[in-house]
Amino acid sequence: MTRIAGGLIDRNTTLNFTFDGKGYTAHPGDTLASALLAADVRLMGRSFKYHRPRGVMTAGSEEPNALMQVRTGGRQEPNTRATVAEVYDGLEAQSQNRWPSLAFDALGINDRFHSFFAAGFYYKTFMWPRKFWEAVYEPIIRRAAGLGRLTREADPDAYDKGFLHADLLVIGAGPAGLMAALTAGRAGLRVILADEDFLAGGRLNAEAGSVADQGSADWARATVAELAALPTVRLMSRTTVFGVFDHGIYGAVERVSDHLAAPVAGQVRQTLWRIYAPHAVMATGAIERPIAFDNNDRPGVMLAGALRAYANRWAVVPGQRVAIFTNNDSGLASALDLQAKGVDVVAVIDSREGGELLPGIRHLRGAHVVDTSGRLGLTGITIDMKGRRETLAVDALGVSGGWNPNLGLMQQHRARPDWNDQIAAFTPARGPKGLMAVGAAAGEFSTLGALRSGAEAARAVAEALGRQAPYALPKAEDQAYRIAPLWAVPGASRAWVDQQNDVTVKDVKLSHQEAFTDVEHLKRYTTLGMATDQGKTGNLLGAAVMAELTGQSIEATGQTTYRPPFTPVSLGVLGGRSQGRDFKPFRHTPSHHWAAEQGAVFVEVGMWLRTQWLPRKGETEWRQSVDREVLATRKSVGICDVTTLGKIDIQGTDAGAFLDRVYANTFSTLAVGKCRYGLMLREDGMVFDDGTTARLGPHEYVMTTTTANAVTVFRHLEYCRQCLWPDMDVQIISTTEAWAQYSVAGPNARKLLARLVDQDISDAALPYMGCAEVTIGGLRARIFRISFSGELAYEIAVPARYGDGLIRALVAAGEAFDAVVYGTEALGVMRVEKGHVAGNELNGTSTALNMGLGKMVSRKKDAIGVTLSGREALLAEDGLRLVGVKPVNPADAMKAGSHFLKQGAAAVAENDDGWLTSLVWSPHLGHYIALGYLRDGAKRMGEKIRVVNLLAGTDILAEIVSPHFIDPEGERLRG
Amino acid sequence: MDKLLKPLTALGASAPLRKSLGPWELVERVDVALASVAPRRGREGEVARADVPVPAVAASVQGDPWSSFWLTPDMFMVEAPFASHEDIRAHLLGIYGDAASVTEQTDAWVRFDLLGPGLERLMAKLCNVDVVAAPEGYATRTVIEHMGCYLIKRAPSSEGAVTLYGARSMAGSLLHAITLAAGTVA
Structure with a gap:
């Protein structure tokens, strides 16, 4: 065990978990990585291409190496970063990309033959025979190289989405973010503080400094407590802001239940939040970068800041004898923190000349680490002190090549970051409107500087909103940050630039040699910065090595494009509720409950569930039911729910003229109390939709559309009304849902309806294509004498709440006539028997002429589509x-x-x-x-x-x- | 009016739903008649002078018997007690004459009133309307799980009262969406 005193873990509780089947223990507050390190497990994975043994490199979401398959069954998830995965009791983790075991990986042979696997090797090697690429080479390469495997089982968990609003979104809860949220929250602003970690504080938890005369982690905890008590502040831990979108919209994923074995009942695994915030501060801190030197990838070699974090936050030191290799002051601070924790710091290898020597530590200046040893874990390093070499036995090496402001979010809108010589890193340039960088993300590397920039940003936002936000800065360290850039130490072997993708200095050189010198080409040629970590630790190093080769500055060499998501986002959370039965809403017709009672078979038509047929006792095959429904309708009478057809109320003094322009045939001449079949064309002359339109009053029409086109026709009419002819006096609104409408068809249709309708509906009172407002038992109703089946037929409509009552009344009244209720199949049979067109014929490529309805296109007036329907080829x-x-x-x-x-x-x-x-x-x-x-x-x-x-x-x-x-x-x- | 036909609610029940969702209450309202009103061209003044309140943009007006809420730049919805105004169109035509196009909308919609303080937590899981910042009486069109809805903020956030009007045919799906969302934040 390498647990030391202190740390932000709950030692009173012990959690059990397994890694590759072997049991380990952890404490609440542990990540998978910290718990494994505490159990002396350094080997956590195999590298992508060479299957090199790898351990944990970082203590955060930038981790390139310690990727694991976590959970089992449908919840199994590959490529989980052990550095951010919280341990829960019963967690099961598996290493990836190895066979048969992590310690003995057969494909480790790849490493022996590394000279064959340089960048782009497969572009050159597997050229022939051509057809072998897909059939043979690619499958083999894919098997050998890779990350985790997907489970083939369905994910049992629910995912969710939501919408949040704030005056100020603070991204990151380190010193700058906490201070920004505190300043704005105290001023009464609506603040959202989102942090990817489960414990707020950022580097305050990782370093042993003090803020306001208390431990920095204690100050963070106290600040969080105050924020939690502020009524307008929402604290969101385990929440990664992954994308910056237009107009102050941010995408964030909250890992609601990732730290549990399974979500609690009714709860979701993750939530996708869309956050609307006119102002946001990016307090995302900085990411430490490695230095490239030979064999710098062995388990035990990690970033110095990570070593410091494991010691301070998790009370873990991944070795007994530790060395630090640094080119900047933060490496020295890491060494001092470790020393203070009682760790044996064997040496600090400082590439810089000059400066003050660290007290009580062997501090070597102008020195470099040139090589390492140890097959499955670090056993020693070779250092070079101006030509003099020495080998040190160490089992952990912390490397600090400097810190890169974590500016990915700011640059997602394509602005190029600025180069800052002072810190030898890029700092965010102007980002999307309303988003500003603060703290280390803006290049402010002292704690006081971070606190100040967070508070200042919040004050500026408050002022923009007309509020005052005074603040007092707590006491904190404010040391200058000194760095002398060192990117790669020359060597004869391989020095890793990007550990996740096995990209070495040699690969960058090869890319240069082959003229792929642009960073975007470098990325594609070598795979630098691809995959799950998106080059968070390796990108700048790769660009710097390329800059040395081309002689250009790093600023001119630039960075590849930053895109969302900042860290991987599961497809499940992007889908949210929209899966399975919840993929889309269902629409129920007014007769649905009655039909379900009858055992109807439903069919989805758009979102509607319509009765397809209604089987009767003894009917075992659908055709029996449909044939019966058709024959009974033609013989006597049948009833069908046609509520789903679109109904559009069209009123206004220009309603008739409006219809003349949207329909190919004429409606202004239609008499009140009459219906007419209408044909609607698209601008290109093809048939768009058809249906019957009734004139209920001098300035009042009700149009019916096909079920499928109800929305598109309405949208089209709105477009015509608002954009094409805004001067017309026309008002339209959908009434599809307002009325329950049934077709009653067959020789006895009138007799049946006469039993219910209060008024005279004889042929004389209501002739073919007539319509009227009537009553049923005093209830307002509408009747249309129209037919799709070719029979004597009516459509009768009542307010939708009475639709269930009406179907029951129709069926009861129909008993005397052996009436049937028929579904969409019988409807289809009868319309084909009658020769009526429907969706199959109205397929978007057919004209009225094609349908035998050419005469309906009136040439006496202009209407949408009429001119183009007269194109020569269409009239052939x-x-x-x-x-x-x-x-x-x-x-x-x-x-x-x-x-x-x-x-x-x-x-x-x-x-x-x-x-x-x-x-x-x-x-x-x-x-x-x-x-x-x-x-x-x-x-x-x-x-x-x-x-x-x-x-x-x-x-x-x-x-x-x-x-x-x-x-x-x-x-x-x-x- | 003595009716031959028995009404059902949008959810297919004989009585409206009243349901607890954690700290909140969902009340289905079937006792409100609805009609859209769109002034005819050039007749806006007559409509404004009538005895029915005309809502401002994105707002609602509560009154007795007439309430209203804004739909589009040239159309608003009128609410009135169902018991006394079931044939709401006839009532409104009596007021407006031919100055407005009036369409009965009562049964085009299912209405759910969500009640209780802290409603913004539930609404955050449903739609992108900022119910905290919205003024009392705010009315807008929004989308909940693909379903177009009208949303009206009836009371200050401290009390919590939001009306949702969704398509009647989708009442079940809308209730399902609200219930699932409430389960995650209640």
Whole structure:
């Protein structure tokens, strides 16, 4: 055990977990990484390409190495960073990218043959035979190289989304963020403080300094307590702001239950928050960067600041003998912290000349670490002191190459960061409006500087909002930060730049040699900065090495593009509730409850659940039910819920003129109390939608649309009203939901309705295509004498709350007539029998002429689409025309999706004569019938053609007939 | 009016729902009649002078018997007690004559009133409306789990009263969304 005294862990509670099947213990407050280090486990993974043994490198979300598969079953998650994963009792973690075990990994052989696996090797190596790439090479490479594996099971947890609003969003709860939130919160601003960590404080928890004469971690805790008590402050721990979007919108993921074995009942695993904040401060701190030297990737080599964090926050030292290699003052501070904790600091290797020597520590100046040893963990380092070499036995080495302001969020809008020589790093340039960087993220590396910049930013925001936000800074260290840049120590072996992607200095050199010198090319050529860590520790180092090679400055070399997400975001949380049954809402018709009682089979039409058919006792196959419903309707009467058809109320003194412009045919001349079938075209002349529109008053119409187009037609009408003809006096609103509407069709339809409707609905009082406002038992209702089935038919509507009552009343009144309730299948059969077009024919590529409705396009007026429907090609005499199709042999079953071919013609595309659009079994005729678009169809009545479906393997001889299979003269519907 | 047909609520029940959601209460309201009112071109003045309050942009007005809330730049919704104004269109045509286009909307919507302090925590899981910053009487159109809704803030945040109007056919899905959301923050 390497636990030392102190730390921010709860030693009173012990948690049990496993890593690669072996049991370990931890305490609340531990991460997977700290708990493993406490158990002397240094080897935590294998590298991406060479399968090199790797340990933990950092103590935060920037971790490139310690990636693990956590949990099992449907909750298994690959590539979890051990440095941020909280240990819970029962956690199970597995190492990745190794076989058969982490300590003995067969593919470690890759490391021996590393010279074959330099950057871009597979571009050059696997060139031939060409077809081997996909079949052989790529699968092998993918197996050998990689991260974790996905589970094939469904995730059992729910995810969620939400929306938050604040005057000020503070991103990061280190010294700058805490001070910003405190200053703004005390001034009464609405503040959200979001921090990716589960413990607020940032580096205050990792360093042994003091703030306001108390330990820095104690000050952080006290500040959080005050913030929690402020009524306008919302503290969000375990919440990563991952993206900065337009207009002050930020994306954040709250890991609600990631620290638990499973979410508590009713709770979600994670929540995706959209945060609206006109002002935000980015207090994201800085990320320490490594120095490249030979074999700098062994388990035990880590960032100096991470060593310091493990010692101070988690009371863990990952070794007995520790050395520090630094080019800046923070490395010295790390050494002093470790020494104060009683750790044996063997040496501090300081690449800089001059400066004060650390007391009581072997402080070597002008020295470098040039190599390391130890197969599965560090055992020693070789140092160079101006040509003199020495080997030191150490089992932990902290490296500090300086600190990079963590500016990813600020740069997501493509602004290039500025180079700051003082700290040898990029600092954020101007970011999106309202977002400013503070603290270490802005290059303020002293604690007091961070506190001050956070408070100043909050005061500025308060002033912008007309508030005063005075603040007093607590006492804190304010030391200058000195650095002498050192990026890579020359060596003969391999020095890692990007440990996650196994990119070495040599790879960067190769990239340069092959002229991929731009940072974006360097990234693609070497994979520098890709994958889960997005180069948080390696990117700048890679660019610096390239800059040395090209002779350009690092500033001119630049950085690759920053994009959201800042750290990995699960697909589950992006999907949120929208999965499974909750993928979209359901719409229920007014007869739904009655139909469900009857055992109806429902079909999804858009979001509606419509009755598809209603099986009766003894019916085992859908066709039995549908045939019965069709025959009973045609014989006597059938009832169908048609509420789903769009209903749009159109009023105003220009309502008629408006309809004339949106419909191809004329409506201004329609008499009050009458309905008319209307055809609506798109601007390009194709048919958009159809339906019946009724004139209820001089300036009042109600339009019906198809179910599918209810929304798009309404949107189109609004566009016409608001944008095309804003001067017209027209008011429109959807009333689809307001009315429950039923079709009552069949020879006895009138008799049935007469039992319910209070008024006279005889043929004389309500002739075909008439409409009227009536009452049912005194309740206001509307009746339309229109027919889709070809039968004597009405549509009757009542306010939706009475829809259930009406279906029950219709069924009860219909008993005397053997009435049936029919579903969408029977509806479809009857409309095909009647030759009415529907969605299959209105497919967006057909014209009125194609449908045999060419005469409906009035040339006496202008309307949307009329002009372009007159294009020469669309008017071709031999174009597609709607026809009816019936098999010559009634026993033949034509197949949906078939195409038409002349007899004797080869079944190739150039001989295609059109296609079958709708196919039904007609119980009335006793065989299949179909509608279809046939080339020059109007002139081919009686012709025998072939109905061919190559997929189904059918080739059926059929006759072209009128699309009106039943009652072509329309006597029934006028009856 | 003695009716042959029995009404059902949007959720398919004979009585409106009243349900506790942690610290909050959800009350389904079926006792309010609704109609949209859109002044005819050039008749805005007549509509404004009528005995029905015209709401300002993104606002609602409470009154007796007429209340109203804003829908679009040229349309607002009128609310009145269902018991006395079931045929609300007839009532309003009596007031406006042909100065406005009036459409009955009562049964196009399901109405859920959410009640109780701290409602902003629940609303944060439902839609992007800032119910804390919104003034009392604020009315807007928003989207909850793909469902278009009207939202009206009826009382100050300290009391907590928000009305949601959602499409009647989606009443079940809207209730489901509210219940799930409440489960995560209650």
